[in-house]
Amino acid sequence: xxxxxxxxxxxxxxxxxxxxxxxxxxxxxxxxxxxxxxxxxxxxxxxxxxxxxxxxxxxxxxxxxxxxxxxxxxxxxxxxxxxxxxxxxxxxxxxxxxxxxxxxxxxxxxxxxxxxxxxxxxxxxxxxxxxxxxxxxxxxxxxxxxxxxxxxxxxxxxxxxxxxxxxxxxxxxxxxxxxxxxxxxxxxxxxxxxxxxxxxxxxxxxxxxxxxxxxxxxxxxxxxxxxxxxxxxxxxxxxxxxxxxxxxxxxxxxxxxxxxxxxxxxxxxxxxx
Ligand code: HEC
Numbered sequence: 001x002x003x004x005x006x007x008x009x010x011x012x013x014x015x016x017x018x019x020x021x022x023x024x025x026x027x028x029x030x031x032x033x034x035x036x037x038x039x040x041x042x043x044x045x046x047x048x049x050x051x052x053x054x055x056x057x058x059x060x061x062x063x064x065x066x067x068x069x070x071x072x073x074x075x076x077x078x079x080x081x082x083x084x085x086x087x088x089x090x091x092x093x094x095x096x097x098x099x100x101x102x103x104x105x106x107x108x109x110x111x112x113x114x115x116x117x118x119x120x121x122x123x124x125x126x127x128x129x130x131x132x133x134x135x136x137x138x139x140x141x142x143x144x145x146x147x148x149x150x151x152x153x154x155x156x157x158x159x160x161x162x163x164x165x166x167x168x169x170x171x172x173x174x175x176x177x178x179x180x181x182x183x184x185x186x187x188x189x190x191x192x193x194x195x196x197x198x199x200x201x202x203x204x205x206x207x208x209x210x211x212x213x214x215x216x217x218x219x220x221x222x223x224x225x226x227x228x229x230x231x232x233x234x235x236x237x238x239x240x241x242x243x244x245x246x247x248x249x250x251x252x253x254x255x256x257x258x259x260x261x262x263x264x265x266x267x268x269x270x271x272x273x
Contacts, residue, residue, distance in 0.1 A: 033192075034169075034173060034176055034192035034193060036162070036165060036166075036169045036193070037165070037168070037169060037172070038165055039164070039165060039168060039225065041164050041229070041232065042054070042229070043164075043229075043232055043233075043239065046243065046246070046247065047243070047247075048239075048243070049240050049243075050084070050086070050229060050232070050233045050239070050240065051229055052086055052088075053214065054225065054226045054229040054230075055086035055226070055229045055230045055232075055233050056086045056087065056230075057212050057214070057216060057222075057223075057226040057230075058086070058226035058227040058228065058229045058230025058231070059080065059086055059087075059104075059230050060210055060212065060213075060226075061205075061209075061210055061223045061226055061227040061230070062153070062227055062230055062231070063104075063107070064209075064210050065204055065205065065209060065210065065223075065227075066153065066204060066227065067131075067134070068134070069134065069141075069144075069145065069150040069201075070134070070150045070151070070152065070153045071131060071132070071133055071134050071152050071153070071154075072131040072152065072153055072154045072234060073130065073131065073133070073152050073154055074152070074154035074155060074234070075130065075131050075154055075234055076127070076128060076129060076130045076131070077101055077104055077105035077108075077125055077126070077127045077128075077129055077130075077131070078095040078096055078101060078105075078127035078128060079095070079234075079237060080095070080100075080101050080104060081095025081096075081098035081100070081101040081127070082095055082237065083240075083241065084233075084237060084238065084239070084240040084241055085233065085237060086230065086233060087100050087101060087104075095127060096126075096127045096128065098127070101127050102126070102127060105124070105125035105126050105127050105129060106124040106125060106126070107124075107125070108124070108125040108129070108131070108132060109122045109123070109124060109125070109132075110122070110123055110124070110125045110129050110132055111132070131154075134150075145187075145200060145201075146186065146187030146200055147187060147200060148187065148199075148200025148201060149200075150201065153231055153234070154234050154235070155234070155235045156231055156235065157228070157231050157232045157234075157235035157236075158235040158236065159235075163232070164228050164229075164231075164232045166193065167227075167228045167231060168224050168225060168228045169193045170191065170193040170194065170199075171204070171205055171220070171223075171224035171227070171228070172220065172221065172224055173191050173192050173193040173194075174189060174190075174191055174203035176190070176191075176192045178190040178197075182197060184198060185198065187200055188200055189201070189202055189203065205220045205223050205224060206220065207219060207220060209223065210223065
């Protein structure tokens, strides 16, 4: 290949790899014969962003269903209103002023200690508070859940092989039929997506469990997709900023490469080579 051809080849290859969607490598965990559904998530690919309406509904599902057992310990309420977050509103660049965020925070009760008496008091949350713990410790969490420990959900989408597809399918797979030769221990449900096929969480979703304000029908699939979208955001809240910074960098480098190419041609134009 001549030098020119190599340069063109390299530039084209660079542009193609950058702009083709580099989605989640959804590695299948051991799901036996269960057919995992690979959803097309809005946040996959180089241009992917979170589907805000879905993530907003997902917060509702988390709040009304999952939050009785699962904490989001890495998040504060104000994170819900950050740039790139489900409830970001450009009128309130400081999420502490965002009325929705204030309402969500106030809907939780936070324990605080009275500075004078040392008594434990309950007060409504404010945006700066973290999502509170649900159980005082792991033993109490297990005792309330038949021995199972509900994991923190803030980074669960990143923590599980298969990411969003895994969480989505886990929530739907309770319907699958249990093989005849399998016996479930007490407090366990059959779930072929879970390693070993048994899970210490009863199916958390059922038709119309929540009532969406935007009128979206609350099917099990819809709630599973929405809560997964929300949890994908909480696992990677800076994704949108990172992707747009990455794209700007690639654009800059591409323009720089073109300029360098022309200056190279010009500088060397009278030289035999
Ligand atoms: C009544 C309590 C309870 C509720 C409500 C609940 N879970 Fe769980 N969840 C658990 C327990 C207990 C476990 C641990 C299961 C185990 O280790 O076998 C668990 C485990 C999980 C896991 C981890 C599975 C794994 O791969 O280890 C995910 C993800 C999860 N729950 C998501 C959710 C979502 C999303 C909701 C709301 C739609 C929800 N849960 C509602 C109790 C609950």
